[in-house]
Amino acid sequence: MKRFLRKIVPVMLLTVFCYQNALAADIYSHIVLDLPGRLEKTEPWVKIIKTHEEWAQLYDELTLVVSEPDPLPGIDFESFQLIVGGIGVKSSGGNSLVVDGIFESDHDITIYVLDVTPGAHCSAITVIDYPMTAFLIRKTEKPLNFYVRHAKMDCSE
Numbered sequence: 001m002k003r004f005l006r007k008i009v010p011v012m013l014l015t016v017f018c019y020q021n022a023l024a025a026d027i028y029s030h031i032v033l034d035l036p037g038r039l040e041k042t043e044p045w046v047k048i049i050k051t052h053e054e055w056a057q058l059y060d061e062l063t064l065v066v067s068e069p070d071p072l073p074g075i076d077f078e079s080f081q082l083i084v085g086g087i088g089v090k091s092s093g094g095n096s097l098v099v100d101g102i103f104e105s106d107h108d109i110t111i112y113v114l115d116v117t118p119g120a121h122c123s124a125i126t127v128i129d130y131p132m133t134a135f136l137i138r139k140t141e142k143p144l145n146f147y148v149r150h151a152k153m154d155c156s157e
Helices: 002-024 052-065
Strands: 031-033 045-049 080-086 096-104 109-117 132-138 144-152
Touching: 045 052, 052 080, 096 132
Parallel strands: 109 144
Antiparallel strands: 031 132, 045 080, 080 132, 096 109
16 A cells, blocks of 8 residues: 555646646647657757758757667758757666646746656666657647656566
8 A cells, every 4th residue: 555655646746737837837748759869968958840851950950879860850840849858868768858748828838847866776878878768749839837846766566
């Protein structure tokens, strides 16, 4: 029972937090993309891609480490914009960035991201890692606000 509560209580609290934020703003849909390669940046970063040319340049940067990259995927930049960001360098594997929620108000769009790191009981290899995430949202001129929260995985089972 304790194990079940340890897993379900954080999810319930996160749900309540997201619901409270949603009351003040509308939920903004997004599509998460799995991009090839990575950008080896040591500091947190974000790129907002609004044109095909910017997308082609980013894709070239991402696929520098991929021996035979797939052709550039098409994105409808008339309707969407691509948000790509990373948390910087990490000294172990098993890290990830997860889009936790996107909310639109009358004035802006707020994007919540979880920086997930392995917990004390997780087996993680020692390797230089550059976690990043990428997602599409409807094209907008509203300012984007990013909030990163930290979470640890529970690998105690």
